[in-house]
Amino acid sequence: MRYRLALAILITSTASAQSNWEGADMPYLSFGVRQLYADTIVDQLLATGPIAIVNDFNTPVIANFKSGEWSYVQGFGGGGLYTSVRFGDTLVVGGYFHTLADEPINLLAAWYDSTWHNFGQFPSEGVVRKLRVVNGDLYAVGSFHTVDGSVCHGVAKRVGGHWEGLGSIDYPIGDEPIVLEVCEYQGNIVVGGEMNPIGLGNDLMQFDGTNWLDVGGGLLGGVGAVTCLAVYQNELYVGGGLYVGAGSPGHGLVRWNGSSWSDVGGSMRDIYGTTTYNASASSLLVHDGKLLVGGAFGYAGTLHANQFAIWDGSTWCATGDSIGGTVESMAFYHDTLFIACTDSLDGQAVNYIGRWIGGVFEQVCEQVGIEELLEESVLPIGIGPLVSERRSLFGLPDGSVQLRVFDATGRLINSEVVVSSAGRALMHTGTPVPGMYVVEVISKTYRGVARFVSTQD
Template identity: 30%
Template sequence: MNNLPLGPALLPWAWLLLALNSFSQSPWEGVFMPGVQHGSERRLYADEANGTVYATGLIRFDNTTSQHSAVLAWRNNQWDTVLYDVGFIRHAVVFHDTLFIAGGSITTINGAPMDNMAYLHNGEWHSLRVNPSDPPVERFRIIDDTLYVCVLGGFGPIYRLVGGTWEPFGTAEQGVWGLDIINYQGEFYAALNGAGFVLAKLVNGSWVNLSDSLMANISMAGTLVEYQGDLYVGGQLSMNEGMPGQGIFRYDGEAFHALGSGLQTYLTNNNGWCGVQDMVVQNGLLFLSTPCNYAGGVPVNGMAIWDGTEWCSMPGDPQETGSISSIAFLSDTLYIKCGATIDGEPVGGMARFVGPVLTEECALVTEVPEHITGTELTISTTTDHMVLITGLRTTNTPTRSMTLKAGWWRRGWCVPLLGRRG
């Protein structure tokens, strides 16, 4: 028997193996932050002008030392350590080509006291404390070429930089936390915590709760963005506590609106506290990180996308070994602060999205008829042309809810394909 050459015979199988391998590759690529163990890096900040992503927070560089705070810079596909062992740093920002850092008890930099704020000028660090009480600084925001900070307590929740000094921006009860600030339709709004605040508006120099319906007991807004002409509010928000949306809602300048069933730990759950950890608008889409398991009924793994009408999940499992505390875009590339691995592969606490397809599963949010808006019923459609009905209750088990997935077949509903009880 003559031996046949193996190459042509195996070629189809080789192509099949290559195809299977390409499908198995993770859409996330590790960026590998320096250090062997990472704590709560509070936020990423993208300095687009200088091609840099800054990461701040607690980090351990070996297995013997305790955790220290660091400012790390990712540029030209490599890491630089800007600062190390300077107290707990929560956020960084570049304003007028100057790097500012802030947090809680930034004790010293190179032996000089820094309190809770510092900036780098001509290669030297300088202190720029917010006020004598030195409350921890939560985050920066640049609005209309002015730098603002949100502080956790003290004499005011929001400050702005004027002529090289920090001035209170709006008054509130002492001890109220400032978590975010935004200029929406020419007026200032802030995510505040304490004294019943959730979303506040600046009125005649004072922060005033935007609506009596937003009085909070446990719910808390944490991040604000403007998207498609509306103000989006994300955080730990519970509809069972009276919030207009679960984990997230939008405000059009007059009324509040839910985004379908919102963000849930399990379907029909409107009392969970997973919510939004971070969100950013890019290329006409709203990206958000969340430890929730569902966004508008769509299963998600740490990341969700909203396009104004439908929720989508992102491929892969970026929340495999840790929640996604912060997200940022640099040159249209999405970076996330995550756990040690994604899809079984090491990523070193930070990753970027490199997949060919941005979304995995989507569901269109359909408005619930007015006469049943007081119930927990939510209706949405999925990418496989099915209808997802969440919050159904039966007469024999009125305290339990059911999720029904069904299709329209020959002018009638088919037998339910999926039913879950909670």
């Protein structure tokens, strides 16, 4: 079993615990950020979404973080901003705005030669939801029927100096798609969103250069929308409103290996650790050999992971933090992870963008199994009866130790740092439901395990 705990910075229930996150101090008005994008060409972090200087979100701005300072790009009118990307020496932005610098420009614009330009004839009705550069090609996806005179049904590719649709897709009359994400997998262009193409399944499809095809027979029932895609360890990861109760192989996040679907480590789970209610991945980011997952969930597999988790291909890890709302987007800027969140991080008010100030991300990792935990070579510790929702532990080293309590399924139900004196410490357990529990105690030079049985009704 592997342990990747950074003991000095673990989130705990003690008053002295320090958050791994802090607000990024964006100074502008906002009620959410849709996308964070690290523009490495000019060394800046761009935030797009409902962000404004005055209380008028029909005139949004791009928030720009550079050299530790925030600034903004203005001039957009008649709507909002969703996305940005660097394409060669050109910065491209998309959304549902209709003017830029008082000139009529719909949905998408480009900055080059020190000024803004129209970058395609998009319709006045619609939204560019996401811009991606895939294998050197620029793609725009969203809810727009045509671009540059080409029917595209929400998926367009930049070819030379114009946009083209990809292939031909049939949709029911009046049922235009909302495409939310695009990537490449095994040589094909894959798109996800709220889509109901005739004969291609729901919300996920791929283009092989000539035709649109389903992916693995299509996603099974209960799909709300595919909101994020990523390729990790040669598998396609698909996140969104997926429900195991409706037949999906996973809840909130699934993966496709080219021949079969499977869940991801026991699925994303709701705040109760179940798949009864919605729990979904909204943002995926591959970094340093790990898949970072942001979204709206309470657990990743059996591990308590509030809106943010780390997957290494076999095991879930978490940071122990409390992130309010949903993690909509993630980006690294100067080796620091920034997240688009809501207005709360570990109980502290933030303005919809947070940044990581902790150490390694994998601070608490899922157990392989309770049986394996008990069978490992560890030091025994004594454990006392339940008194006022606490139990005494005996035989510990003096000083700060990390306590973790697991139920019989291996689900983490409590994690805290306590200070042991004269070999003794108090552990808060609450009044757990009847059953067997395992307590793990870790310090830099010590690891002990005990078990107890709760008989409380």
